Amino acid sequence: MAVELIKERKAVAMTGNQAIAEAMRQINYDVAAAYPISPQTELMGFFAEYLANGLVDTEFITVESEHSAMSAVIGAAAAGARAMTATAAQGLLYMYENLPIASNWRLPITMVLVNRALSAPLNIHCDHGDAMTARDSGWIQLFTENSQEAYHSLIMAVKIAESALLPAIVNMEGYIVSHTIGNVNLLTDAEVREFIGESDWRKNVPHPLLDTDNPVTYGATALPDYYTELKYPQHLATFEAKEHVKRVLEEFNRLAGTNYQVIEPYKLDDADFAIVVMGSTAGVARTAADQLREKGIKAGVLKIRLFRPFPYEEIAEALKHIKAVAVLDRHDSMNGLASPLYQDIASALYHLPERPMLHDFIYGLGGREVTVEDMLKAFNRLINIYTGRETRDRFTEYLQVRE
Amino acid sequence: MTVSLNKGTIEIRWHGRGGQGTVTAAKMFASVAVKRGFYGQSIPMFGLERSGTPVAVYSRVSKEPIQRNDPVTKPHIVVITDPSVMVFLAASQGGKLPESIPDPRAGITDETVFIINSPMPPQEAKRILGLEGKPNKVCTVDATKIALEEIGRNVPNTAILGAMAKILPEVINMETVREELEESFGASSKLRALIPANLKAMERGYNEVKCA
Numbered sequence: 001m002a003v004e005l006i007k008e009r010k011a012v013a014m015t016g017n018q019a020i021a022e023a024m025r026q027i028n029y030d031v032a033a034a035y036p037i038s039p040q041t042e043l044m045g046f047f048a049e050y051l052a053n054g055l056v057d058t059e060f061i062t063v064e065s066e067h068s069a070m071s072a073v074i075g076a077a078a079a080g081a082r083a084m085t086a087t088a089a090q091g092l093l094y095m096y097e098n099l100p101i102a103s104n105w106r107l108p109i110t111m112v113l114v115n116r117a118l119s120a121p122l123n124i125h126c127d128h129g130d131a132m133t134a135r136d137s138g139w140i141q142l143f144t145e146n147s148q149e150a151y152h153s154l155i156m157a158v159k160i161a162e163s164a165l166l167p168a169i170v171n172m173e174g175y176i177v178s179h180t181i182g183n184v185n186l187l188t189d190a191e192v193r194e195f196i197g198e199s200d201w202r203k204n205v206p207h208p209l210l211d212t213d214n215p216v217t218y219g220a221t222a223l224p225d226y227y228t229e230l231k232y233p234q235h236l237a238t239f240e241a242k243e244h245v246k247r248v249l250e251e252f253n254r255l256a257g258t259n260y261q262v263i264e265p266y267k268l269d270d271a272d273f274a275i276v277v278m279g280s281t282a283g284v285a286r287t288a289a290d291q292l293r294e295k296g297i298k299a300g301v302l303k304i305r306l307f308r309p310f311p312y313e314e315i316a317e318a319l320k321h322i323k324a325v326a327v328l329d330r331h332d333s334m335n336g337l338a339s340p341l342y343q344d345i346a347s348a349l350y351h352l353p354e355r356p357m358l359h360d361f362i363y364g365l366g367g368r369e370v371t372v373e374d375m376l377k378a379f380n381r382l383i384n385i386y387t388g389r390e391t392r393d394r395f396t397e398y399l400q401v402r403e
Numbered sequence: 404m405t406v407s408l409n410k411g412t413i414e415i416r417w418h419g420r421g422g423q424g425t426v427t428a429a430k431m432f433a434s435v436a437v438k439r440g441f442y443g444q445s446i447p448m449f450g451l452e453r454s455g456t457p458v459a460v461y462s463r464v465s466k467e468p469i470q471r472n473d474p475v476t477k478p479h480i481v482v483i484t485d486p487s488v489m490v491f492l493a494a495s496q497g498g499k500l501p502e503s504i505p506d507p508r509a510g511i512t513d514e515t516v517f518i519i520n521s522p523m524p525p526q527e528a529k530r531i532l533g534l535e536g537k538p539n540k541v542c543t544v545d546a547t548k549i550a551l552e553e554i555g556r557n558v559p560n561t562a563i564l565g566a567m568a569k570i571l572p573e574v575i576n577m578e579t580v581r582e583e584l585e586e587s588f589g590a591s592s593k594l595r596a597l598i599p600a601n602l603k604a605m606e607r608g609y610n611e612v613k614c615a
Contacts, residue, residue, distance in 0.1 A: 011437055011440075012434075012437060013430070013433045013434035013436070013437040013438075013443055013445075146472070176446075176472060177472075179447055180444065180445065180446045180447075180472060181429075181430050181433045181434070181443070181444065181445045181446075182433070182442075182443070182444045182469065183437050183442050183443065183444075183468070183469075280472050283469075283470035283471055283472060284470070284471055284472065284473050286470055287470050287471055369473060369474055370473060371473045371474070371476070372471065372473060
């Protein structure tokens with residue numbers, strides 16, 4: 001039985017990796033499987049300490065690769081266990097072929113993705129390249145701004161995954177969040193355990209493999225006659241997942257006194273210009289918006305917390321009255337079109353009778369520092385294009401490339 | 404002549420070297436700030452840093468939640484934990500530092516306070532920084548010597564924190580640092596034995612820091 005360590009709520013200073021390890025301890029997963037990769041290595045190291053000190057009941061499988069990590073948690077979750085893994089960048093790519101299997105099998109696995117740039121060139125620092133490759137994998141994805149949100153999000157993700165019956169990724173930006181120390185308000189162990197509910201292998205998934213009285217098959221073939229029919233329920237479940245997310249966020253807000261929504265508008269009500277962004281850049285963007293407002297420019301920010309399923313209705317509602325919107329994506333899909341987030345935002349706005357002008361900035365690649373000045377530059381370029389003071393050759397541009 | 408949180412967020416830039424505990428000091432600082440009921444943040448400069456490489460670390464402390472997580476470019480306080488920075492500055496004679504060393508003078512204003520681990524008197528440090536006649540407060544403390552004498556190892560963190568307690572008494576005091584040390588060292592009896600020496604080093608840092 002897991003030890004009860006935190007009996008009273010308290011404010012502590014923690015890095016993102018420490019905060020996630022703390023959440024893992026409180027959640028007390030049945031199974032965790034992971035292979036080390038920067039910047040996730042330290043996170044599993046912190047968790048391994050809890051394990052070695054006998055504070056958790058988790059079966060920690062130190063696999064020989066990420067492919068095996070995902071295979072192990074798929075097996076564990078199908079058996080009925082509450083299971084998790086954590087990885088980054090190439091580690092995610094190495095396990096990728098198993099991702100759509102977890103989602104189609106409706107396994108409520110949680111994964112912490114400590115966002116890191118994809119090779120090549122080799123780089124261990126943050127961008128959203130890894131998360132973006134998983135955008136079509138059928139996994140729920142939450143983005144987080146700081147260690148506090150990362151901690152809360154993993155706790156919420158367990159409940160979201162188990163109620164939507166879909167696997168969920170919690171994105172935490174490598175180094176910028178994973179290694180930055182900041183305030184974290186910890187819930188008590190009892191509160192976390194009550195919120196997520198006790199893990200019960202008979203109930204975590206509808207058809208656990210361990211239920212030998214009711215044997216089932218996972219991983220059967222479905223040929224042209226049935227493949228579509230086995231995809232369609234997943235299609236519906238992915239749409240329905242948004243409501244599960246909203247409900248869990250609300251429940252969590254009541255518990256923790258937070259105000260988490262699937263999107264987080266900042267001063268958008270009367271805004272003329274807005275930045276759309278995910279992750280740790282949101283605070284820097286809000287600071288820039290405040291500075292512009294001091295000069296009389298009505299600027300706002302839309303932070304997206306829930307990236308998959310994409311809350312397109314809420315986003316359209318939040319942005320419909322804005323004159324011009326700059327989408328900031330910390331990834332370049334190299335598709336000859338635009339960043340993935342831009343494409344999603346454009347799709348979300350397309351059916352509006354009147355929509356904002358859109359511009360796309362790719363920024364923060366491979367850990368490039370993101371400053372308030374960068375955000376001011378994005379706003380100013382957007383405003384100048386909108387007012388015709390500047391022209392653009394393409395609607396997608398690099399914000400920070402050195403010439 | 405202290406720095407106060409009443410005007411808003413205080414931003415700090417630390418200059419040290421990989422392996423000398425600057426990141427640990429900055430983390431202790433953030434942790435102490437949180438213990439005092441403030442919002443604290445410390446951002447290490449990450450990556451392929453090797454032992455001995457010059458590093459910059461950024462901290463913020465505020466009464467309000469901290470929005471920004473970008474590098475500190477206009478520091479209110481510059482803490483130099485690596486004594487060799489002053490040697491390089493002296494050798495540069497007011498010119499540029501080698502590219503690998505973050506310049507402690509970057510982005511400073513007249514209000515920026517310096518806390519420097521160095522045996523030199525504060526007047527000399529102020530001259531080397533090119534701040535003679537400027538309103539800046541420049542403080543020095545021989546934290547390395549204090550650490551060697553009290554702890555027996557070159558870990559100047561607690562002596563530096565002692566000097567910082569003089570400049571930032573709102574955030575750092577002896578009692579909270581003791582609490583922090585007891586929590587972070589508490590698990591190991593070997594480390595626990597070092598707490599009194601560290602507190603002595605902090606006290607000496609507080610008493611021996613001199614400002615010009």
